[in-house]
Amino acid sequence: xxxxxxxxxxxxxxxxxxxxxxxxxxxxxxxxxxxxxxxxxxxxxxxxxxxxxxxxxxxxxxxxxxxxxxxxxxxxxxxxxxxxxxxxxxxxxxxxxxxxxxxxxxxxxxxxxxxxxxxxxxxxxxxxxxxxxxxxxxxxxxxxxxxxxxxxxxxxxxxxxxxxxxxxxxxxxxxxxxxxxxxxxxxxxxxxxxxxxxxxxxxxxxxxxxxxxxxxxxxxxxxxxxxxxxxxxxxxxxxxxxxxxxxxxxxxxxxxxxxxxxxxxxxxxxxxxxxxxxxxxxxxxxxxxxxxxxxxxxxxxxxxxxxxxxxxxxxxxxxxxxxxxxxxxxxxxxxxxxxxxxxxxxxxxxxxxxxxxxxxxxxxxxxxxxxxxxxxxxxxxxxxxxxxxxxxxxxxxxxxxxxxxxxxxxxxxxxxxxxxxxxxxxxxxxxxxxxxxxxxxxxxxxxxxxxxxxxxxxxxxxxxxxxxx
Numbered sequence: 300x301x302x303x304x305x306x307x308x309x310x311x312x313x314x315x316x317x318x319x320x321x322x323x324x325x326x327x328x329x330x331x332x333x334x335x336x337x338x339x340x341x342x343x344x345x346x347x348x349x350x351x352x353x354x355x356x357x358x359x360x361x362x363x364x365x366x367x368x369x370x371x372x373x374x375x376x377x378x379x380x381x382x383x384x385x386x387x388x389x390x391x392x393x394x395x396x397x398x399x400x401x402x403x404x405x406x407x408x409x410x411x412x413x414x415x416x417x418x419x420x421x422x423x424x425x426x427x428x429x430x431x432x433x434x435x436x437x438x439x440x441x442x443x444x445x446x447x448x449x450x451x452x453x454x455x456x457x458x459x460x461x462x463x464x465x466x467x468x469x470x471x472x473x474x475x476x477x478x479x480x481x482x483x484x485x486x487x488x489x490x491x492x493x494x495x496x497x498x499x500x501x502x503x504x505x506x507x508x509x510x511x512x513x514x515x516x517x518x519x520x521x522x523x524x525x526x527x528x529x530x531x532x533x534x535x536x537x538x539x540x541x542x543x544x545x546x547x548x549x550x551x552x553x554x555x556x557x558x559x560x561x562x563x564x565x566x567x568x569x570x571x572x573x574x575x576x577x578x579x580x581x582x583x584x585x586x587x588x589x590x591x592x593x594x595x596x597x598x599x600x601x602x603x604x605x606x607x608x609x610x611x612x613x614x615x616x617x618x619x620x621x622x623x624x625x626x627x628x629x630x631x632x633x634x635x636x637x638x639x640x641x642x643x644x645x646x647x648x649x650x651x652x653x654x655x656x657x658x659x660x661x662x663x664x665x666x667x668x669x670x671x672x673x674x675x676x677x678x679x680x681x682x683x684x685x686x687x688x689x690x691x692x693x694x695x696x697x698x699x700x701x702x703x704x705x706x707x708x709x710x711x712x713x714x715x716x717x718x719x720x721x722x723x724x725x726x727x728x729x730x731x732x733x734x735x736x737x738x739x740x741x742x743x744x745x746x747x748x749x750x751x752x753x754x755x756x757x758x759x760x761x762x763x764x765x766x767x768x
Contacts, residue, residue, distance in 0.1 A: 490510075507704070510723050523666075544608045
């Protein structure tokens, strides 16, 4: 099969053969890509790949991405039973890659583990000019400490750069068209790829849609609405259970939770470690992280909040450490937090620093009483990012049919973004899961799983607006 590169200068990348080696139950390889696609003779880096070979009659390769940005595609593919159905595993090689700057692909770093601790623990709802200045200093220091092991990589961490890497991967896999499953931020990566390489799009499933053209403030506000909705639904569920640490109705219980967080602002809770206390900022972040998977996370959040009401912050702190991959020794096991900023700050410009954050915090406080201020101030790190943002890649013409999947009460990628992404792509069909949690495929709905598999295998799309429960 002849693979034609976009430009002659990229021929050595597009013509490379992958040297798959056994790594446990799977196969691993490295993919060579240029740091800057405009300078293919310049610096290069290698991306880590993992392949799960098809168990039955192979029909091709399915590239998967777990989102983030900053999550490891290698780890995602390795967790194949949770990622795709048994039927997909029978017929596709499932291939994951660590995007540039992530995991084992020239990982970016931002200071020390202690620096990241300080940012996570910082006061995310400052009440005075002094607290505002301290939060801004921590954010700026964290960003200023970001480095990459390959020269020029920080300047080329945008989603468009990773999309170009995916096209090199497509060629190295020997496919004329790329078949792809992207979830959460992975939908943004997939739609960017489609805009840049429309002729190379195969079967694309985009689950948990994140549109490309939204501003940082639009993303933050809509996610805030999604998280507040999910938090309210968590509380409704909690109040119907014997072990719920709250009483009354939803409104009074959420007010009690707000008071509990406000209390941490003045007096952090003990974690059992005399050198470490649970702050309001860390507790709020932990709550956000435990709204993604209701069946698994909501009982653990319920337990942790019960302990916190009793003055014990250790359970909620441990849940956050687990989610952030922070070990008991204080070391973070991956660089997903740093990579998140390295990509996000290039993709979407932040409108300003302290003054803009204060304005948005005041605007959002009423609508989002639990999370509005925290989310508004959370954009500070990108306000001092030293590299100019990259304009989003949007389709210039018709695209092949794609499947967009959205969940009605998704906290991180709200249902409203499903319609936005479908309109952006111009040729996609929207499939809806009516339920809670982040993303839809492999989340317990046979209706969703069957529709996704039918599209991957045969290109059959559901009726537009199909709703699965």
